[in-house]
Amino acid sequence: MSPSVLLSFIVGYFLMLIMISYFTSRRSSDNSTFFIANRKSKWYLVAFGMIGTALSGVTFISVPGEVGNAAGAQFKYFQFVLGNAVGYVVVATILLPLYYRMKLISIYEVIERTLGKVSHKTAAAIFLLSRTIGSSFRLYLVAIVLQRFIFDSMGVPFWFTIVICLMLIWGYTFKGGLKTIIITDTLQTVFLVASVFLSIYFICRSMHLNIGSAFETIKHSGYSKIFFTEDFITSKFHISKQLLGGLFVTIGMFGLDQDLMQKNLSCKNIHDAQKNMFTFTLVFVIINLFFLSVGALLYIYAHSNNIAVPLDSTTLKPRTDYLFPEIALNHFKGIPAVVFMLGLTAATFATTDSALTALTTSFCVDFLGFDKKENENDKNMVKKRHFVHIGFSILILIVILLFKILNDASVVSAIFKVATFTYGPLIGLYGFSLYAKNRSVMDKATPIICILAPLLCFFLDKYSTVLMGGYVFAEELIIVNGLLTFVGLFLVSKRKVS
Numbered sequence: 001m002s003p004s005v006l007l008s009f010i011v012g013y014f015l016m017l018i019m020i021s022y023f024t025s026r027r028s029s030d031n032s033t034f035f036i037a038n039r040k041s042k043w044y045l046v047a048f049g050m051i052g053t054a055l056s057g058v059t060f061i062s063v064p065g066e067v068g069n070a071a072g073a074q075f076k077y078f079q080f081v082l083g084n085a086v087g088y089v090v091v092a093t094i095l096l097p098l099y100y101r102m103k104l105i106s107i108y109e110v111i112e113r114t115l116g117k118v119s120h121k122t123a124a125a126i127f128l129l130s131r132t133i134g135s136s137f138r139l140y141l142v143a144i145v146l147q148r149f150i151f152d153s154m155g156v157p158f159w160f161t162i163v164i165c166l167m168l169i170w171g172y173t174f175k176g177g178l179k180t181i182i183i184t185d186t187l188q189t190v191f192l193v194a195s196v197f198l199s200i201y202f203i204c205r206s207m208h209l210n211i212g213s214a215f216e217t218i219k220h221s222g223y224s225k226i227f228f229t230e231d232f233i234t235s236k237f238h239i240s241k242q243l244l245g246g247l248f249v250t251i252g253m254f255g256l257d258q259d260l261m262q263k264n265l266s267c268k269n270i271h272d273a274q275k276n277m278f279t280f281t282l283v284f285v286i287i288n289l290f291f292l293s294v295g296a297l298l299y300i301y302a303h304s305n306n307i308a309v310p311l312d313s314t315t316l317k318p319r320t321d322y323l324f325p326e327i328a329l330n331h332f333k334g335i336p337a338v339v340f341m342l343g344l345t346a347a348t349f350a351t352t353d354s355a356l357t358a359l360t361t362s363f364c365v366d367f368l369g370f371d372k373k374e375n376e377n378d379k380n381m382v383k384k385r386h387f388v389h390i391g392f393s394i395l396i397l398i399v400i401l402l403f404k405i406l407n408d409a410s411v412v413s414a415i416f417k418v419a420t421f422t423y424g425p426l427i428g429l430y431g432f433s434l435y436a437k438n439r440s441v442m443d444k445a446t447p448i449i450c451i452l453a454p455l456l457c458f459f460l461d462k463y464s465t466v467l468m469g470g471y472v473f474a475e476e477l478i479i480v481n482g483l484l485t486f487v488g489l490f491l492v493s494k495r496k497v498s
Contacts, residue, residue: 083246195343424481
């Protein structure tokens with residue numbers, strides 16, 4: 001299918017999103033609408049829409065690609081997903097009731113009430129850094145696919161591809177914010193889920209497999225191993241590392257992340273928010289299993305048709321992120337190509353649009369104090385919010401261009417690696433604020449501790465094989481990061497005088 005035809009489908013898709021934005025924000029576009037959708041969101045819409053937000057283009061491309069990578073990953077990612085599921089239950093039962101009880105807009109206000117203003121701004125700054133990097137990585141992934149299969153043939157430079165993507169996202173989010181995103185994410189999740197199942201159907205049809213034979217083919221393919229119990233010391237794939245990493249990365253990247261928690265806080269009450277979380281968790285686990293199945297089928301198809309994993313144009317190394325688009329766009333073509341491109345676009349933009357809204361919310365509330373000012377919905381403050389929204393769009397553009405220069409690894413690995421360093425201090429901050437309420441911390445020391453802890457973790461990760469008898473860290477490094485932050489805060493605190 002020609003690049004111009006694929007582009008026309010994407011343009012049509014975005015016109016639909018902009019139309020939804022118009023209808024959802026024409027009656028009200030004030031700060032309450034933008035930040036928390038006036039707390040009137042339907043829990044089932046939030047639950048379904050959050051699937052697209054949580055999965056993103058990383059899951060759509062990198063997870064299937066990782067199944068057959070050189071390290072023999074197979075279905076090991078599902079161990080991490082099971083850890084995620086436990087983490088979501090923890091968030092729903094412990095953190096959500098706290099946020100609702102305190103009637104928060106920004107979840108980092110918890111830190112100010114327990115540790116102080118400097119600690120509050122430190123936590124918010126960590127989120128802004130973490131989410132900017134994470135969202136940039138995710139948008140980078142879809143942008144390189146769009147560039148490779150659409151815009152290169154048109155002579156459009158990569159930086160302009162990113163600008164187009166960000167302008168489209170800004171176009172349908174700047175006015176309605178979260179209220180718009182609740183609806184658009186629901187639509188985008190429909191495209192995402194449909195693309196997964198249709199991709200499986202098209203691959204199976206090309207190999208003359210029905211559902212039963214496809215299951216047996218995956219089972220006996222050598223790609224379907226889930227649980228890895230060998231080599232606890234030297235393997236990153238050991239089940240205990242993956243489960244613990246998945247649990248704590250979820251608490252950090254979800255429960256302590258303004259982006260995803262903001263949708264939960266837009267529900268009418270805590271009971272609706274918890275129903276949303278439990279429903280979302282079940283669907284999240286099932287959908288990830290289907291993504292891994294897509295990966296196994298892709299490698300089986302590639303092997304039977306002598307299709308090599310495409311090379312990165314810069315490093316000339318095999319790039320597993322490219323396998324799915326290579327097969328969908330250059331070997332299946334037609335309807336499968338359109339289905340793939342719409343699914344990828346929906347998955348990635350469902351993540352980036354909500355991230356931009358959350359970044360804007362956090363900065364306006366945590367740093368500009370929108371929730372503490374009178375007349376918070378006057379034209380001047382709405383105008384400030386628009387400028388903040390534009391500012392974060394430009395920042396994401398810069399980070400993506402830097403990432404393109406520096407990165408030569410699978411994006412899914414890069415995102416979770418960064419998360420262990422950036423979200424660890426948030427876990428330590430929240431842990432200390434919740435379980436050390438009888439202590440008063442030296443507030444001004446918090447930023448130093450939250451910088452030192454990741455630096456120590458970086459050192460441990462780099463030299464763990466020498467210092468710890470060959471031990472190799474995976475995502476469980478986030479636990480160490482959180483503990484170091486907690487201990488640092490404890491050392492600069494003292495017992496409150498009653």
